[in-house]
Amino acid sequence: MAETEPHPIIRMAELEIDPAQLDAYKAFLTEEIEASVRLEPGVLSLNAVSVKGDPAQIRIFEVYADQVAYEAHLKAPHFLKYKNGTAAMVRSLRLIEADPIVLRAKSAGGPPSQ
């Protein structure tokens, strides 16, 4: 990224979900992530996965443009819907703050630039 870009904010969430409610949890999470990246300019990427062989272990890798964007996200209606709707499904949540070293992704839908 160019040196003039703001410092991205990184969060990694490690969650354990009640297995009996895993499908419902994933539906809430999918709706929340799709809305966040579509509607919030400062939500750069949200990648949610489950650990292979242990599907109730969820990991979310989150990239926000800056601190203001992160704080705005926490107040967004689609985030609050997810947070409140899944509160009884989450057995544990660990939120890890991180500093970017290098973040690279293909342009959406495009071929490599070279």
Place this chain on the structure above:
Amino acid sequence: MAETEPHPIIRMAELEIDPAQLDAYKAFLTEEIEASVRLEPGVLSLNAVSVKGDPAQIRIFEVYADQVAYEAHLKAPHFLKYKNGTAAMVRSLRLIEADPIVLRAKSAGGPPSQ
């Protein structure tokens, strides 16, 4: 993602680096990630971060288009340069396989679609 897209392969790497060699490690890693996303069509994104307050703890979130792309990456010259060049810098490496739930990112450089 559309149902017709190939199943992405997700890897999460958790590394502890020798603190005395951390700057050299980051230089190898940055060169490797930039080359991989630029040159390999099947390397969709590589996001490397350090845990805040514990900078020798590195986390890399990796998305490949499919298994073939992942295996090709492991044989790419820029990956082998990184792997060999950093072997003596890495104190531990844990590689976690994961299944995608929902992967979303902004189009590079573009505004939100709505």
